Amino acid sequence: MSSRGKRIVSMALEDETDQSYLEDNNIMINEALNFDIIFQSSSGNITENTSVEYTTTEHEIMTEGAIYLEEIPDPAFLECEQLEVPEDLTQNNERITTKKLVPYSSSSSESGCESAIDESPNQDHRESSASSSSSSTSSETWKRKKRPSRKLKNKKKKAHGLQYKTYKGITKPPKVLLPNPCFGKKCKNSCNDFSLDERHALFDAFWAMGDGNLQKAYINGCVKIDYVKRKRTLEITSRRTFTYEQYLMKGNTQVKVCQQFFIATLGITQRIIRNAILGKIQAITDGRGKHNPRHSITASQKMFLEQFIKGLPAVPSHYCRGSTKKLYLPSDIKTFTNLYEMYSHQNTDKMSISSFKRIIKKEYNIGIHVPKKDKCIKCERYRHLPSNLKNGKEDLDFLRHIEKKESAKKYFLEKQKDNHDSANLIASFDLQKVLTTPHGKSMLIGFSRKYACYNFTIYESVTANAFCYFWGEKDGRRGANEICSHLFDYLLHLDQKEEKTSVHLFCDNCPGQNKNRYMICMLAYFISISKSIRKLTITYLVSGHTYMPVDSMHATIERKSKNLFIQAPSEWPTILRNARTKPKPYNVKVTNYSSIIDWKRITSQKRLKDAQGNDITISDVAEMIFDKDNTYVKIKTTYENQAHVDLLFPTKTVKNLPKAYHSELPINKKKYDNLIELCKAFTIDVQYHSEYYSLKGHNSVADTLPETDIEECNDETED
Structure with a gap:
């Protein structure tokens, strides 16, 4: 056996190869055929259109027109390429192909002709690798066509009476015209009136239909059904009710024949006749492939x-x-x-x-819904982008994004380490994902819409003080007004202590909550009325790569409430407060609609402009500095030590800050109905029913996911 194993080739010949070589090496094909072969001899000469006739032996396997050789005498194996075969070479409906032989190259990939042949002799060859030799013939590229289903191919072959192989590997022989069973016998019918040519014509016409339904219809037209004229059984009910007469066409007339002659002429079985007649009697259609699967959905x-x-x-x-x-x-x-x-x-x-x-x-x-708060949209997009779409621009943008992320992280860590001055305070803030109520693993609440509760958190890096501002959806939303109002309340209390003169805040880039002109308006207003705090800085970290200390508060709260069954919103403040015990519990403040300020009404400037009147895109801002002694807001677009840009941002002079809401907000009517159903079913304890019955449901409120993340939006939201 050659070291290269078994291979499929059309023919691989060396010099002075003749018919004796083919016979000695047991090369065979089903029939002796003349093939036009292109082959290369060992001397390098190309011989075209060489007519070779060879016969068959039992050691060769014929599959899809390719010869499966046991031995390859020459190690310089010749790669194969598909060529077209004239139609006159095809016989018995079998597709026969030849191969153009190309010298084997040592640099050829093992995944080419050789590896594909070793796996399966029936598998078509893929595109051959180009030879490194200058004298070799280059392969033509071609696309592999989709193969038809073997089941459909067998079905067509069976309908045409051809040879086919079942899925169990059993070869079914082709249909043939059987000898006349009435020859030399006394037959009361006209079976012997048909000549051999007439029988061949009937046989060929029947199998040329190629359709089982048409063949059944043909049989039904040849069989006449009548009641049995005489019964020989003593039973009241006989197994045989009808009698059948078979007829075949001889010229333009129908001639009655016996059943055995009918079967032998058409090359069918008695069962085929019985099934065809049964369909004629009972109007039965072919139901193969039309029944419902055993495990179908009812x-x-x-x-x-x-x-x-x-x-x-x-x-x-x-x-x-x-x-x-x-x-x-x-x-x-x-x-x-x-x-x-x-x-x-x-x-x-x-x-x-x-x-x-x-x-x-x-x-x-x-x-x-999968919350995307902690995911970077740019990184996720680049990671799932197909390699063929990753061009130079995509790679460059991603590298810039990574550099910006690393720069922001480095800047944040440096600020954390430099926080040694007691007059300076570094804090980070963020809105936790929605706390749904009721909350738990019970299946009874899995089909219910849930009331949304919000938790705005602030964490001081050095003191480890942590603050939670808690409210429900009846008292406000989770937009810019709510975030600015709670941060304003925190800064006011911090300013009243008169302990800090400088505050540095860190947050994410969410435009609907933090990075908008309403936040600038609030911070500018606060620095104008502050007593002890003289300088206020806010830094926007890269979305999806914030890694702020305030995130630890969210993880602690989620871990504490993971296995709890929380029935009402009033239970959440206690859980938040006790989520951490060391170094001290969280400071929790429950707010309502009356504490939300409408900062949108205070903002007078629609567009951000610098001191020279040029527009500033807020999405490019990385840091803003508010100084009590400076009327301008200083802006940086990077985290490096670059020059600041002066932003002119005037605000309205107001004596009383306007309220955003004057009463409790309604919730979605479907959500209200679901919560009331839980109360009526006593899934929620009676002591908490009043919290849900006091809610207001209205159809005008959109039915949306309570935990939808506002950070997903790309532009500044006005709502």
Whole structure:
């Protein structure tokens, strides 16, 4: 055996190769055929259109027109390339191809012709590697065509009476015209009136139809059915009710023949006749391939699943309503496996989990909301971008983003280390993800829309003091007014202590909450009325790469409440306060609608402009410095030691800050109904019912996910 193993070639010949070489090496093909072969001899000469006739032996395997050789005498194996074959060389409906032989190159990839042949002799060769030799013939590139299904190919062959192989590997012989069973016998029918040519014509016409239904219709037209004229059984009911007469066309007339002659002429079986006649009697159609799968979804399962999905709190995305119709479930469901457990808990006649996931994802277009607060959109996009779309511009933008991230991180760590002056304070703030109520792992609350609670957190780096501003959706939203109002309240209390003269704040780039002109307005207003604080700096870190100390508060609260069943909003402040015990508990302040200030009404400047009147894009701002002794706001666009840009930002002079809300806000009517249903079912204890009954539900309030992250928006929001 050659070291290169078994290979498929059309022919590999050396000099002075003749018919004796083919016979000695047991090369065979099903029939002796003449092939036009292009081959290269060992001397390097090319011989074209050489006609070679060779016969067959039992050691060769013929597959898809290629010869499977046991031995390759020359180690300089010749690679193969597909060539077209004239139609006159094809026989018995078998596709026969030849190969153009190209000298084997040592630099050729092992994944080319050689490795593909070793895996399967039936597999078509892929594109051959180009030879490094100057005398070699380059391969033509070609695209592999999709192969038809073996099942369909066998079905067509069977309908035409050709030889085919079953999926079990059993070879079914082709249909042939059988000898006349009535020859030399006394037959009462006219079977012997048909000549051999007439029988061949009937046989060929029958199998040329190539369709089982047409063939059944032909048999039905040749068979006449009549009631049995005489019964020989003593039973009242006989197994045989009808009698059948077979006819074949001889010229333009129908001639009656016996059943054995009918079978032998058409090359069929008695069972085929019986099935065709049964369809004629009972109007039975061919049901193969048309039956329902054994594990198909029943109508009752579909109906229950539809009812189950209608009861889910699935709502559209808050920011992508215009571009997609996909609905989202709250993130506390976590996975579709948990959702399937809820579905199984209500129904014993349930479908499989794979069918459940497929239907709910594909047909109903429902997903589970994944908070993107801690994810960087740019990094995630670049990581999932296909390699063929990553051009030079994409790579450059990503490298700049990484450099900006590293610069921001370095700047933040340096500021943390330099915080030794007792008059200076460094703090970070952020809004925690929505705390839904009721909260827990119970399946009873999995189908209910939940009341949203918000927690704005502030963490002082040196003192480790931590503050929580807590409110519910009836008292406000989670936009710029709420964030600015709570941060303003914190700065006022800090200024009243008269301990700090400089405050440096760190936050993320969320335009809907932190990085907007309302925040600039609030900080400018505060520095104008402050007593002890003379300087205020706010630094916007790179989104998705903030890593601020305030994030530890969120992790601590989530870990504390993970396994708790929280029934009402009033339970959250106690849980927040006791989430940390060392060095001291969190300071929690519960606010309501009356404490939210409308900073949008105070802002007089619609666009940011520098001292020279040039526009400033707020998305490019990295840091802003507010100084009590300077009327300008100093702006930096990088985290390096660059020169500041003076921003002129006048604010309205107000005596009394306007309120954003004058009464409690209504919630969505469907959410209100779900919460009341939980109270009526006593899933929520009676002592907490008053908190939910006091809410106001209204259809004008949009039904959106409570935990939708405002950081997902790209532009500054005005709401």
